[in-house]
Amino acid sequence: MSSEASNSNDPVIRCENVFKIFGDNAKRMMKESGGEVDAAKFQEQGCIVGVNNASFDVHPGELLIIMGLSGSGKSTLLRCISRLTDATAGKIFIEGEDILKMNNKQLIQLRRSKMGMVFQSFALLPHKTVLENIAFPLQVKGVSTDDSIKRAGEMMELVSLSGRENYFPRELSGGQQQRVGIARSLAIEPDIWFLDEPFSALDPLIRKEMQDEFLRLQGVLSKTILFVTHDFDEALRLADRIAIMKDGIIEQLDTPANIVLNPATEYVRKFTEEVPREKVLKIETVMDPVNPADPVSDIKVSKDAIIESVAEVVLNSSKPVSVIDSTGAIVGAVHASKVVHLLFGGHSKETSGQLS
């Protein structure tokens, strides 16, 4: 789940100076601006700036979250990358290929083999049963009915919906519908997975459940993921890296911890101000190097664990707790005092110093 785990360094998705401007004379205005787009000026001319000069890479197996308030251009960015809409300027590479240069046929081929997308409003086909909805991308591809239905059945199992094959979307709850949406987007085994606010339409309890489900799936599948949300908590739970957008501009793109600890702009700072640190920081940011002299407790926590999730264990332990990496080797120890400091002591310079 973490980018460091991947050894390939070629980005799966690469955006270079991507702009998306809505409006009749968008192209002309774009040319005239010479790469310096001022949203207010454009607005006067009847153009709306959706994405403003976005450049970033996404690496294989990475989960990049795009965050921002409603209307900040998250969906538009996602749609540019999946080429549901054509970017006004810039370059977008998928596995090294410039998708803006692709013709319709290549594009369809790309979508049929590499991409899956989940939508906020589920976007299921109302006239098809759950099973048919999931089989749909396969059937569109030309997979035979029997095979596609069989595969769809497997997908149903994956999202724990077995038994409801012949239901219609309208007969399912929101959470169940989104499971169908997820199953459908995964049916062709895409490498790249787009999710546009997949859980925003669900109530908080179900949302939590679906996030767990999502993490479980990602654990199994490890895809390259672009995930849009406007919910910071969600972003923190899931992200490898987070991009924060405002008025089409990516204000900052970094790991959750860095965003919280070192906001790049005033906007990001305001945005992250209220975020409790323990929800962002991993244990490794507060651990001390292993000191063989120190007595440690038998309890072990993962260095990737978010502090909040293990705080209770650490605080209840009389001795420092061991920290292990993914292979199980002990890489450090964490003292309750550090956690207390973080939880109750306000901003701490020294912890940030240990970062990166």
Add this chain to the structure above:
Amino acid sequence: MMELLREHKYLQFMLLIAVFLLMCMFVPATDGSWLWRLPPLFKQLPLMINNSVDFLMFEWWLVDVYDPDIEEYEKQPVMRQVTRGISGFILFLIEFVRELILGGVKTIVTFTSWDWATENPWARWPGLPWTVVAGGAAILGYRLSGIGLALFAGFTFVYIAIFGQWEPSMQTLSFVLIAAPMAILIGLALGVCAYKSKTVETILNPLLNIAQIMPHFSYLIPVMVFFGIGDHAGAIATIIFATPPMVRLTLLGLKKVSPEVAEAGRMAGCTDRQLMRRVLIPTARRDILIGVNQVIMQCLAMVVIASLIGAKGLGNDLLIALNRLRIGLALEIGVCIVLIAIVLDRLSLAWANKQTDYFADQSFKQRHKHSIWFMGVFLAGVVLAWIGSLVFKEGFNYLYLIPHNKGLTTGPFWQAGVDWLWDTFFYTLKGFNEWFIVDVLIPVKTAFLAMPVVATFTLAMGTGFIVGGIRSALIVGGYLLFIALTEWWDRALITSYLMTMAVLISGLIGIVAGTLCAQHPRAARWLLVWCDTFQTFPSFIYLIPVMMLFGVTDTSVLIAIVVYATIPAARYTVVGLQSVPEQLHDAGSMAGVNRFQRYLSIELPMSFPHMALGINQTVVFALAMVIIGALIGTDDLGQLILGAISEKQGVGNGLVLGFCVAFIGLAIDQILRTWANQRKAALGLE
């Protein structure tokens, strides 16, 4: 003062009315004065249209074509060859379906020749026994939906058979089975084009309006000139009439599909075609299916008119029955038409809603059980027919085909009903009729005719301006100008008078009935079934009883129009009221208002845009019925359209008169639609 005026539209409107009245009072009715009536500058237009059509059809691009019948080369215009080619194709389809059911020789002739078929008399397709067709319909109903539809479809065909309407009904059915799918496909295709291209939509919109409002009589002759006479001509006229609602509803449905669903389709890797066929159209199908329903209803509503240009079947029988005032028989035929309409509608709905079950592991026998059943029914039917041929010696094999008028008849029953109506109400209604004519209709008509043309323009364009600004005013003015420049302005005023009265009455009845029925879901459902019935039930039939009760007067004309024009008013009212969000009801109830207050203050305003469109459709329906009114006897545009059929420049006259009627409708449509859209926007419904 100016401020006030700008603020309040109703003040503007009052001012407009005042100006209008002043003009009516002070513009003198002198011939030759342009303020009173415009000069008929377009007088030559019909002739020009006529000449162009003649040129196109008879003179343009002649080629030598050999006519084997007279063993000579003949100069034939290419246009004619093309249109006759189309005719031949449609006719072949209709005859093919017809001969599958009724038997015949034309399909065989298509692949051989009349010479061959005459020399080989054995080569005649025999036709199916009615038992097989009825059984087949029941099986189809069962397969598509279940036992209920099976019973209904079976019942319909048995009814038709044993009441001796088999042959004409099957002729009508075969006609509709080709015309309706063609209208549906064309409508779907045009709807899709309009969805894809804004330009197409802009061009299509007025054309659809015209096709829908223009009385069918006015394009009967052009269709006849271009395509000849016969079932195909009837089918073409029917398609022109039935396609517009299909296009409209397809477009509406496609536009309503959420963009995310379309994106989901594209992300699934759909090509453009797959996206349209497998995502957009199925998702929009609620509206598209309403379109299909409307096509089927309109097709059957056209059965009678189509028979005037050669469509065989129930339509012509109906006209013959009516010509002898045999209302019982006519009603029986009407029932057949309505039954066919409803069966086709339900079957097509069921077909569209059919689902496949991928899990039922079926054996060959199970999978093909319906085909096997049909084979069984087929064999049984044939055997029965064979037995019948032994039993019924006197020439009619009742188990094969019950001949026309040899079945049972409900005619006397209906006739008795009509007689009872007549006996019971004749004298009661006479007084009302006289009062209505003398004190209401004649004064209104006189008032309409006394309007100077400048006053009419001021009123119409002024209303357009108040509602939709300068653009609406110009559009409305343009429509009126066309009419004013023909020589039929006075006739158009009479048409407007009839239409105004009809719309007032229909609107009132429709909205009241719709409102009352909308309070109970079941009543609402019933009202909609009634709407379907009256939309397909040939208006020709109730013309006679109405004329019996009210004489050959404008009252009869109005009633005939009102019966038909009330349908959309009622339908849209119900739909509008039902679409008022539930929360608003609750909010109203919480605020402590009583039911009637709630209706007035919440439901009525909220469903107003729907009702306005309902009234708009009422106008359309009323104008479409102008021609039916003419069959009773009016002195308006409709009368002239009827007359165009026998005239030298019938094509031109028919079309121009048709345009006049259509333009009245379009002018009103422009104002009502703009207004409704504004209300919609204001209420945040769009």
Add this chain to the structure above:
Amino acid sequence: MKLRTPKSLRTLAVASAIALTSFTGVAKAADSTQPIVIPIHNWSSQVVMAYVLGGMFESMGNNVEYVPADSQAVYESIRNGDVTLSHEVWQSTFGKSFYNAMAKGGVIDAGTHSATTLEEMGVPTWVIEQDLCPGLPNWEALKDCHEAFATADSGGKGRWLEGPQSWHGNLMPERLEALGLADNWTVKFAGGADALWTELASAKKEGRATIVFNWTPNFTDAEGFTFIEFPEYTPGCRKEDGGDGKCGSPKGWLKKAANYKFPKTHPAAYTAFSKLDFTTTQIGEMAALVDIEKMDHKDAAAKWLADNEAVWMPWVK
């Protein structure tokens, strides 16, 4: 206008021409097997006669097809060759359409029946029997009894219910004017025949006097219908022909019309058609089979053909 024929089309035509001349050369006089298209309108005698005619043609070995058609519009179709013929062309109702089509070319006059027709204003006979307007059927009686014929919408005047205006234009209003009746009488144009018959039925029910346009032979003959006796018709007496307009309707003809190719494609059938000649009585018989004996049109035609072989056999020989 002379234009190059597409080559393929011409080759095809020539080829078939050769094939056909060599083939049909032997039996030159034989009728084409193409069906003869007979129109069906909406009144009984016409429909029965259509089937009678069809039966005759079939007995000669011809193929026949029936097509429903509007009785006014049918002449345009005959002209275009979509319909082969029309066997009941009434002078006053269809004369105009018939001659219009003939003037455009493509329609020929295929002779006249012996039956004469009368199309005129008249009253149900019981109106005279009950003496609702003393002096009828003489037209002069109308001078004094317009009140008996007034209706709600006639503004106190007596009302003539005329057929649709497309039938005879302004003939009746002009006649009222010419006869000096216009002050007390007005003309209402009905929309169609149905309206005329309903008016008859409703007037009878009410016991109200009525004047309607009607014709004979017609099914209304059975119930009794009396035509008003106007000053005799003389050629040129009508306003439109330059006369003073003070005259009634002439005894009308009943013609037959055909497409101009009919004699060439079906010489034998055309000969029979041109000989076809019905009298008023025969037409009445055919109508009565349906209207009074309530037979189906086809059955009525079959019965008539069976009963009257002596009449029609000579025509088809």
